[in-house]
Structure formats: C-alpha cells, structure tokens
Amino acid sequence: MKRISFKNIQIFRLIRNFAILAGILFLLLLGLSFTTLPYWGYHWLGTSLSEIRSEPKTIVLLGGSGMPSESNLIRTWFAANAAHEFQESKVMVVMPGELSDSMSTPSRIFSELELRGIDPGRIIFEPKGTNTRSQAIECSHLISLSEPVLLVTSPENMRRSVLSFRKAGFEKVYALPAFENAAEADFTFVDDELGDSPGIVPDVGSNTNVRYQFWNHLKYEILIARELAALGYYKLRGWI
CATH class of the missing domain: 3.40.50.620 (HUPs)
Incomplete structure (x- = not known):
C-alpha cells in the first residue's frame, strides 16, 4: 500500500508541475498576443x-x-x-x-x-x-x-x-x-449608439486591439508554433 501511495503522490506531483508549466505558458502567450511580436514572427516566416x-x-x-x-x-x-x-x-x-x-x-x-x-x-x-x-x-x-x-x-x-x-x-x-491585406476602413463605433447595455459590460467600439488584433495574434502564435515544429521535423529528417 505504501508503494502505491508513493506512486500516486509522484503522479500527482507530475500532473501539478505540468499544470503549472502549462498555465505559465498560456499566460505568456496571452501576454504576447497584446504585442506585435506574433505578427513579426508570422511576417518573418513569409518574407525571410x-x-x-x-x-x-x-x-x-x-x-x-x-x-x-x-x-x-x-x-x-x-x-x-x-x-x-x-x-x-x-x-x-x-x-x-x-x-x-x-x-x-x-x-x-x-x-x-x-x-x-x-x-x-x-x-x-x-x-x-x-x-x-x-x-x-x-x-x-x-x-x-x-x-x-x-x-x-x-x-x-x-x-x-x-x-x-x-x-x-x-x-x-x-x-x-500570399499575405492577407487588412481593410482600410475605420471599424470603430460608439457602443451606446447601438443600444443600451448593462453597466458592467465594457465599451469596446473604439478598441480594435481587443476586438481584432488580440485574436489574430493568438492565431499567429498557433501558426508559428505549428510551423516551427514542422521546420524542426524537416530538419531532423534531412528534408531541408
């Protein structure tokens, strides 16, 4: 029973450590999505x-x-x-x-x-x-x-x-x-002109970073991670 208990503790520690590392990585990627680094990483893959x-x-x-x-x-x-x-x-x-x-x-x-x-x-x-x-x-x-x-x-x-x-x-x-072209139109709006909302809901009409850029950068991070993994695999196989 002691051996089983010890193994369970070890497994729990591994799961805990993995969850902590995954949480740190998630927060890091979340923070990076508010910067321009994901875009420039994506741009580098396309233009280098x-x-x-x-x-x-x-x-x-x-x-x-x-x-x-x-x-x-x-x-x-x-x-x-x-x-x-x-x-x-x-x-x-x-x-x-x-x-x-x-x-x-x-x-x-x-x-x-x-x-x-x-x-x-x-x-x-x-x-x-x-x-x-x-x-x-x-x-x-x-x-x-x-x-x-x-x-x-x-x-x-x-x-x-x-x-x-x-x-x-x-x-x-x-x-x-084949890069996408961003629309040249101004997509900002005044939230209150579109109808009343509860006071706890923030206005985002003038914040295109939250509405668009943040989510695009999250997508870029996934594309970059996937492509870096593919580049590593191709390198190990001697294909590049």
Missing part, C-alpha cells in the same frame, strides 16, 4: 526567403485546403497576379487530386485561374505530392532544376517550402507569400 531576383520560368502554386477555401483562393489570386506580371511563365498547380474530375480541387483551381484571365495553355499540374517534401521532389521531375521558379503559398509555409525546393535540387527558388 522571399526575394525575386529574376523572371521565373514557372510559377508554382502550392495548393492548400479544398476549393473553394481561404488558403487556395488567396494563393490562386496571388498566382494569377504573378502570371499577369510574368507573361512568359508557366503556372504549375501543385495539388493532389483527380484531374479528370471537373469537381476535384486541382480542376477547380484551374477554373479559377482561367476565370482570372490566365491562358489555359500556360497551366500545368503536379497532382501526386502530398506534403511539401514530396511536392518538391515531384516538381523536380517536371521542371529543370536550373530554371528559376516562383513559389506561391501561405506566409507560414513559405520558409519551409523554399528550403524544401532547394534541398530537392532547385538552384533558383523565389517566393511570393
């Missing part, structure tokens, strides 16, 4: 390797979720704009799916690019890769490694994507991170 030194031969649109989805729509928008700027470039849609199915994700991305004025003859596909590493390898079988390529993906995925394509043998890898 995003220079464009020459005209790309191929614009590589790395697919995200389904279609339509926020990630694929914004990436397609950026890829189409790049295709209009670099008129001689091919546009490669890198997204697993059945090309013969008009409702598949790669087919819908194709339709969206066509809708945005991209000549269908410029659009090619890589439908086999299922993660960034395999996509880079599959692209290396379809594109000359000496030709410059321009990657289009979400900002948090950009650094890992560039490093993965370099590891796959591409010599000139450029990047166009």
Whole structure:
C-alpha cells in the first residue's frame, strides 16, 4: 500500500508541475498576443526567403485546403497576379487530386485561374505530392532544376517550402507569400449608439486591439508554433 501511495503522490506531483508549466505558458502567450511580436514572427516566416531576383520560368502554386477555401483562393489570386506580371511563365498547380474530375480541387483551381484571365495553355499540374517534401521532389521531375521558379503559398509555409525546393535540387527558388491585406476602413463605433447595455459590460467600439488584433495574434502564435515544429521535423529528417 505504501508503494502505491508513493506512486500516486509522484503522479500527482507530475500532473501539478505540468499544470503549472502549462498555465505559465498560456499566460505568456496571452501576454504576447497584446504585442506585435506574433505578427513579426508570422511576417518573418513569409518574407525571410522571399526575394525575386529574376523572371521565373514557372510559377508554382502550392495548393492548400479544398476549393473553394481561404488558403487556395488567396494563393490562386496571388498566382494569377504573378502570371499577369510574368507573361512568359508557366503556372504549375501543385495539388493532389483527380484531374479528370471537373469537381476535384486541382480542376477547380484551374477554373479559377482561367476565370482570372490566365491562358489555359500556360497551366500545368503536379497532382501526386502530398506534403511539401514530396511536392518538391515531384516538381523536380517536371521542371529543370536550373530554371528559376516562383513559389506561391501561405506566409507560414513559405520558409519551409523554399528550403524544401532547394534541398530537392532547385538552384533558383523565389517566393511570393500570399499575405492577407487588412481593410482600410475605420471599424470603430460608439457602443451606446447601438443600444443600451448593462453597466458592467465594457465599451469596446473604439478598441480594435481587443476586438481584432488580440485574436489574430493568438492565431499567429498557433501558426508559428505549428510551423516551427514542422521546420524542426524537416530538419531532423534531412528534408531541408
């Protein structure tokens, strides 16, 4: 009985210590969300390797979720704009799916690019890769490694994507991170003009930091943590 009791005490201490550490981490992340550090961390992931030194031969649109989805729509928008700027470039849609199915994700991305004025003859596909590493390898079988390529993906995925394509043998890898644009409108309001409220409820109409920035920064912190874990895994596997 004494042994069991001792083990229970040890387990309780471990749980207590874990809860304390988790609480400290939570409070730290909560505090950081009121600063600009999460944004700059997110910005660094997207821009640290995003220079464009020459005209790309191929614009590589790395697919995200389904279609339509926020990630694929914004990436397609950026890829189409790049295709209009670099008129001689091919546009490669890198997204697993059945090309013969008009409702598949790669087919819908194709339709969206066509809708945005991209000549269908410029659009090619890589439908086999299922993660960034395999996509880079599959692209290396379809594109000359000496030709410059321009990657289009979400900002948090950009650094890992560039490093993965370099590891796959591409010599000139450029990047166009698909950042969201903030609305230019003033979203402040006067709370009392919209109706009475109990006195204990604070007014937030003029505080956009609490209404928007705080929550966006919490999201950035999750994206950064996830991406740093992915970068660490890719590094350990020798994929970057």
